[in-house]
Structure formats: C-alpha cells, structure tokens
Amino acid sequence: MSAPQPSKLAFVPFVSVENMMRLVNRIGVSTVLTELASYIEEDFGRWELFDKTPRVASHSAEGVIELMPTSDGIMYGFKYVNGHPKNMANGLQTVTALGLMSHVDNGYPALLTEMTLLTALRTAATSAMVAKHLAPTHSHTMAMIGNGAQSEFQALAMAALCGIKTLRLYDIDAAATNKLIQNLSGHGLELVACSSAQEAVEGAQIITTCTADKQLATILTDNMVGSGVHINAIGGDCPGKTELHHDILYRSDVFVEFEPQTRIEGEIQQVPADFPVSEMWKVINGESKGRTHDGQITLFDGVGFAIEDFSALRYIRDKIHNTAFYQELDMLADPDDPRDLFGMLQRARGDEK
Amino acid sequence: MSAPQPSKLAFVPFVSVENMMRLVNRIGVSTVLTELASYIEEDFGRWELFDKTPRVASHSAEGVIELMPTSDGIMYGFKYVNGHPKNMANGLQTVTALGLMSHVDNGYPALLTEMTLLTALRTAATSAMVAKHLAPTHSHTMAMIGNGAQSEFQALAMAALCGIKTLRLYDIDAAATNKLIQNLSGHGLELVACSSAQEAVEGAQIITTCTADKQLATILTDNMVGSGVHINAIGGDCPGKTELHHDILYRSDVFVEFEPQTRIEGEIQQVPADFPVSEMWKVINGESKGRTHDGQITLFDGVGFAIEDFSALRYIRDKIHNTAFYQELDMLADPDDPRDLFGMLQRARGDEK
Numbered sequence: 109m110s111a112p113q114p115s116k117l118a119f120v121p122f123v124s125v126e127n128m129m130r131l132v133n134r135i136g137v138s139t140v141l142t143e144l145a146s147y148i149e150e151d152f153g154r155w156e157l158f159d160k161t162p163r164v165a166s167h168s169a170e171g172v173i174e175l176m177p178t179s180d181g182i183m184y185g186f187k188y189v190n191g192h193p194k195n196m197a198n199g200l201q202t203v204t205a206l207g208l209m210s211h212v213d214n215g216y217p218a219l220l221t222e223m224t225l226l227t228a229l230r231t232a233a234t235s236a237m238v239a240k241h242l243a244p245t246h247s248h249t250m251a252m253i254g255n256g257a258q259s260e261f262q263a264l265a266m267a268a269l270c271g272i273k274t275l276r277l278y279d280i281d282a283a284a285t286n287k288l289i290q291n292l293s294g295h296g297l298e299l300v301a302c303s304s305a306q307e308a309v310e311g312a313q314i315i316t317t318c319t320a321d322k323q324l325a326t327i328l329t330d331n332m333v334g335s336g337v338h339i340n341a342i343g344g345d346c347p348g349k350t351e352l353h354h355d356i357l358y359r360s361d362v363f364v365e366f367e368p369q370t371r372i373e374g375e376i377q378q379v380p381a382d383f384p385v386s387e388m389w390k391v392i393n394g395e396s397k398g399r400t401h402d403g404q405i406t407l408f409d410g411v412g413f414a415i416e417d418f419s420a421l422r423y424i425r426d427k428i429h430n431t432a433f434y435q436e437l438d439m440l441a442d443p444d445d446p447r448d449l450f451g452m453l454q455r456a457r458g459d460e461k
Numbered sequence: 462m463s464a465p466q467p468s469k470l471a472f473v474p475f476v477s478v479e480n481m482m483r484l485v486n487r488i489g490v491s492t493v494l495t496e497l498a499s500y501i502e503e504d505f506g507r508w509e510l511f512d513k514t515p516r517v518a519s520h521s522a523e524g525v526i527e528l529m530p531t532s533d534g535i536m537y538g539f540k541y542v543n544g545h546p547k548n549m550a551n552g553l554q555t556v557t558a559l560g561l562m563s564h565v566d567n568g569y570p571a572l573l574t575e576m577t578l579l580t581a582l583r584t585a586a587t588s589a590m591v592a593k594h595l596a597p598t599h600s601h602t603m604a605m606i607g608n609g610a611q612s613e614f615q616a617l618a619m620a621a622l623c624g625i626k627t628l629r630l631y632d633i634d635a636a637a638t639n640k641l642i643q644n645l646s647g648h649g650l651e652l653v654a655c656s657s658a659q660e661a662v663e664g665a666q667i668i669t670t671c672t673a674d675k676q677l678a679t680i681l682t683d684n685m686v687g688s689g690v691h692i693n694a695i696g697g698d699c700p701g702k703t704e705l706h707h708d709i710l711y712r713s714d715v716f717v718e719f720e721p722q723t724r725i726e727g728e729i730q731q732v733p734a735d736f737p738v739s740e741m742w743k744v745i746n747g748e749s750k751g752r753t754h755d756g757q758i759t760l761f762d763g764v765g766f767a768i769e770d771f772s773a774l775r776y777i778r779d780k781i782h783n784t785a786f787y788q789e790l791d792m793l794a795d796p797d798d799p800r801d802l803f804g805m806l807q808r809a810r811g812d813e814k
Contacts (some may be wrong), residue, residue, distance in 0.1 A: 118478060124791040125471060129809035166532050170566045173537050175528050179519050188561060190568020196799045200567055204793050208541060215521045215543020220783055224794035228802055260803035276639050291803050341579050369752055438477040439556050441577035446549045447637055449581055449611035450644050456482035
C-alpha cells in the first residue's frame with residue numbers, strides 16, 4: 109500500500125539564498141531597494157494597525173539570537189536573526205536570518221525565506237526611505253563610515269531614493285573599502301576612499317555610520333559634524349553598542365523607528381529617558397515634523413524593527429507569485445481528517461515496508 | 462561566469478513531514494515515545510540550566526500564534542505553533558508547528574523541522590514521563606476523554622512507559638472514538654468504547670482529558686473522580702480554556718511544568734494565585750514529593766513547555782545523523798568573505814545572464 113501524496117495545504121513556499129539572489133538580480137537590486145522602501149513606507153503609514161511585540165532576545169557571551177514577530181491582523185510574520193560580532197573572524201556571517209509569514213486566521217505558514225540578504229536589503233531601504241524624508245534637499249554626497257556587508261546596499265539605496273552621486277568611504281580596514289569600490293564600480297557612483305572618518309564627512313550631506321563592534325564606540329565625535337546634515341546611524345543596534353559621541357545627540361533632532369526599543373538598543377541609550385525623539389511613522393503621516401530648516405542636524409537612530417521585516421516578507425511573497433524563484437516544502441502535517449494525525453503516520457508505513 | 466556553489470555552512474538540515482513519518486516509522490512509534498520521554502526527563506533534570514523565556518503569543522479572534530524559545534547555553538531552540546480551534550471545521554489542523562535549533566556560540570541554525578507530528582509525540586511522551594513518576598504503581602487502565610489527534614499518541618506512550626493495557630474511550634463525537642479504535646487495533650491494547658465520561662473513568666487508574674474547545678468546559682466533575690487516581694489534564698492549555706471542575710483541584714496534589722506559565726494557561730487559572738503546585742523537575746530531582754500514598758489524587762496540569770520542544774529537537778537532530786531522513790536547505794547566505802554579501806549577490810548574476 110502506498111502512502112497518499114501530501115495535500116496542497118501541506119506545502120510552504122520556501123525562498124532559498126540561491127533563489128533570493130536570482131529574484132533580486134532578475135528585478136535589479138536598485139529596483140528592489142526602491143520597491144522595498146515603498147512597502148516599508150506603506151507599512152509605517154499604517155503603523156497603528158500592527159502588533160508591536162518587543163523582540164525576544166536570548167543573549168550569550170558570544171552574541172544574541174532574536175525572534176522579531178509582528179502582525180497587521182491579516183498576516184503574521186517573524187524573523188529569526190542572530191548577531192555574533194566574533195563570527196567574522198571565523199569566516200562566518202555576523203548576522204544570519206530567516207523569516208516566516210503566516211495567515212492570522214488559520215495560523216498556516218504562507219512563506220519561509222532566507223533573510224540574511226533580505227535583511228541587508230530592508231535595512232538599506234529603511235535608511236533611504238527615512239533619508240528621503242529627512243535629508244537636506246539636493247543631497248548628493250554621502251560619507252560611509254564602515255564598509256562592511258551592509259555598505260553597498262546603503263549606497264545603492266541612497267543613490268536610488270535620495271539622489272546620492274558621490275560616496276566618501278572610510279573603514280578602519282582598508283581592505284573593506286577596496287571591496288566596496290570593486291563591488292560598486294560600474295554603478296554610476298563616484299567613489300572616494302578617505303583616510304579617516306573626519307576626511308570622509310567633508311562635504312557630505314548624509315553621514316552613514318555602519319560599524320559592527322559590540323561595544324561603546326565613538327565613530328563620530330562632535331567636532332566632525334557640521335550643521336545641515338542628516339546622520340544615518342545604523343551600526344549601534346543593541347545594548348552597549350553605540351557609534352556616536354553623545355554630544356552629537358544634543359545638537360540633533362533624533363528620529364527613531366519604535367521608541368521603546370530604541371531606548372534600549374539605539375544611540376539614545378547614552379542620554380536620559382526623557383530625551384525627546386520622534387517616531388518616523390508620525391513624520392510620514394504628517395503628525396510630527398521632519399526637517400524644518402537647512403541648518404538642522406537630523407539623526408536617524410536606526411536599530412531595525414519587526415515591521416520592516418514584515419514589509420520585506422510581504423514584498424517577497426508578492427514578487428515570487430507566478431515565478432520559479434521558490435520551492436514547495438512539505439512542512440505541514442495535513443491528514444485528510446484533521447483528527448487523524450496518527451492514521452496518517454500509520455498509513456505512511458506503506459512506503460517503508 | 463557561473464556562480465560559485467554555496468559552502469557547506471550555507472545549508473540547514475530540514476526534516477519534512479514525509480521524512481518525519483519515515484523516521485518515526487523506521488524507529489517504531491512506541492520506541493520513539495520511550496526515547497523521547499527519556500530526552501525530556503533528562504532536560505527536566507537539568508531544568509535550572511535553561512533560559513525559560515515565556516512564550517510570545519499573538520492572539521486573534523480566530524486563535525493564537527506562538528513562538529516558544531529556550532536555550533541550554535549550548536543550543537537554542539524555538540517552536541512556531543498555532544492553535545486555531547475552528548480550523549478543524551475547515552479541514553485544517555487545529556495545531557501546526559515547525560521548529561528550529563541553532564548553535565548559541567555562532568547563531569547558525571543546525572536543524573529545521575516540521576513539528577506538528579513531533580509536538581504530538583513530545584506531548585504524549587511528556588504526559589507518560591510524568592505519569593511514570595506520579596500514577597499509582599501497577600496502573601493498567603486509562604480513561605481517555607477526547608479521542609482527537611493527540612489521543613493515539615497518549616495511549617501508546619502510556620502503554621510503553623506506564624504499563625497501560627486497557628483504554629476506556631469517550632468522545633462527544635463517536636466517530637472520533639471509532640477512528641481511535643481502528644488506528645490502535647493490533648497494538649496489543651484492550652479498547653473499550655464508553656457512552657459517557659462517567660462510564661470511561663470506571664476502574665481507571667489514569668484519567669487523561671484531552672479535548673479542544675477554546676472555552677471553560679467541565680469534562681470532569683468532582684463526583685466522577687475517585688481516590689487513588691492520576692489525572693493527566695492536557696486539553697486546557699490557554700487562557701479561558703479549562704477542562705476540570707475546580708472542586709477536583711482542591712482534592713488533588715497538582716503538578717505543573719513551569720508554574721508562571723501554567724498559572725496563565727492551565728487548569729489552575731480557576732484557583733487563587735497562591736494555590737500550591739509542584740514543578741515536575743523538582744519531583745524528578747527528588748526536591749519535591751510526588752505520590753506519597755495510595756489514596757492520593759495526583760493531577761498533571763500540562764500545558765506544554767518550550768523545554769519539551771527543545772528535547773524533541775535535540776532527539777531528532779541526534780536521530781537523523783547518518784540517515785537519509787532529511788534534506789539540506791540552502792538557507793544561509795555564506796559568502797567566502799563574510800563582509801562581501803553584495804559581491805556574492807553580484808557574482809550570482811552569472812547564472813541569470
């Protein structure tokens with residue numbers, strides 16, 4: 109006796125790393141960043157609909173493993189993500205991630221996907237979407253301090269959404285800068301390697317800090333930041349990990365994703381709990397002010413929020429429809445009679461005999 | 462130019478429903494239940510090592526979606542599980558689940574697996590492991606009230622671990638009882654269909670209640686429970702969902718997995734917060750008393766805890782080693798240079814041109 113085939117309900121579409129790369133390359137990475145930014149902006153615009161459970165973190169001496177769930181009432185999504193700064197020295201990714209999206213009304217998963225690449229894309233798309241709202245108009249030059257795995261995505265997103273044409277690059281490891289220059293040659297950007305962070309910020313309207321030490325660092329000091337810039341600070345994203353001297357915060361208007369989380373994980377962990385910040389969704393919906401004058405320093409204290417992952421899952425789910433960029437995983441036990449899980453198991457013995 | 466193949470680190474072993482059924486049938490379901498019970502008992506024995514984060518629940522009108530993480534400091538595991546009582550009416554499983562286990566020291570996943578079947582197995586193994594410690598010696602007859610998807614697993618686990626030979630069966634739907642009898646014929650058990658819960662408990666040393674309504678129900682009333690029995694109450698497992706009349710609780714010694722969770726989800730949500738209970742890990746380690754005399758009513762108020770899922774993930778990881786019962790999923794972006802995620806994406810374009 110042969111076992112019955114699993115029903116259609118048993119399968120969950122899965123996007124592997126290989127398929128994610130194919131999908132992104134087929135659409136084009138700049139187009140993906142632009143489209144993703146509009147999905148994120150749309151979800152920020154309906155912010156109040158979302159269940160904003162804090163992420164659930166499991167800390168160890170070596171790093172952290174987190175689950176980041178959220179829901180808009182129709183779909184539920186979560187991301188599994190780790191952060192292990194020492195991984196790089198062992199030839200491993202500092203951050204790896206995977207995500208799941210499912211139907212709120214029956215709990216059945218609708219998508220499982222790699223999210224290491226997708227997180228890099230959504231992080232850059234978020235930064236650029238925020239900068240589109242906050243950076244000085246006619247921005248053309250960005251300083252990029254930290255030229256690691258996230259840097260090229262930031263550069264292309266800022267180029268696509270904010271009109272950045274020149275990148276001034278600095279990393280404590282010149283090999284990282286060389287890698288960035290090699291990767292982005294032919295993308296229509298002027299790439300300038302600088303010998304210090306100080307030199308990199310010269311003439312930049314946008315300053316992106318994207319370094320990875322799990323410690324209090326001072327990538328930018330107060331004297332390096334002139335008036336009329338937008339700072340995109342995305343490397344500080346967990347307790348004890350910051351990049352900016354706190355004096356900069358006092359000269360800036362600070363914008364965050366979700367205030368309770370950023371108080372714990374962001375640059376603002378350096379300042380008192382009543383230090384004023386604005387949530388970006390309010391800026392997008394016109395409830396809070398963004399940039400009000402040319403001399404203002406705007407600072408996006410980005411830590412990454414579950415709604416951005418939700419937007420990314422939603423985007424991939426829409427994009428794989430009617431393509432070959434996914435496979436079906438037999439992941440859900442789905443007996444003909446839902447009460448007959450044991451019978452299904454028993455009937456499968458036909459296969460093994 | 463063709464893209465390089467993903468490295469070995471990019472792959473995560475995945476156990477599909479089909480492979481889980483093959484693995485369980487190859488080992489034999491009773492053996493799996495017995496071995497799983499010993500893994501769970503071992504992990505209960507080292508209870509204090511575990512990170513006991515509460516589960517993260519997302520409730521909706523139709524049901525709940527939960528993430529249940531835990532860690533023993535070496536491995537991290539979590540389960541995604543939904544509970545949607547109305548699913549059955551639509552031909553769907555009430556509960557579906559999947560699980561992931563990863564390395565604490567680098568965050569890389571080591572196993573992804575279906576957990577619908579595995580949850581049914583671990584729930585039954587937990588009940589039987591607990592009953593082995595608490596039920597009257599020489600128990601031979603179990604009343605099984607509720608003959609749904611979990612019932613056969615409970616029956617076989619209690620037979621394998623506690624010597625149960627006779628099952629007295631009751632379900633409000635006689636079709637469920639007939640399904641159970643058909644599934645378990647040939648397993649060496651005496652199967653007695655009863656016309657009421659009252660009739661089912663006659664002569665039973667173990668009473669298992671395993672019904673699925675998401676509401677306050679009274680499957681067992683006080684007059685139905687004589688002295689000297691062990692009640693295995695596993696159907697009440699979320700706020701507002703209970704199965705026992707509270708008078709029974711006052712005549713019983715109550716045992717739980719993790720008190721803070723059971724106060725919210727278990728039968729004891731019906732009694733005051735200072736109602737005394739014992740955690741099972743203390744009974745296993747000899748720190749709390751289990752059954753002390755023949756006339757005592759012991760009650761396991763089982764709701765399911767993350768450590769049981771951890772044990773189950775650990776068991777499957779050990780068992781698939783050197784078998785064909787899994788496939789490798791290309792789930793982790795793993796560039797040769799960890800900082801060169803973008804370069805990996807760009808080089809993959811060779812495939813698409």
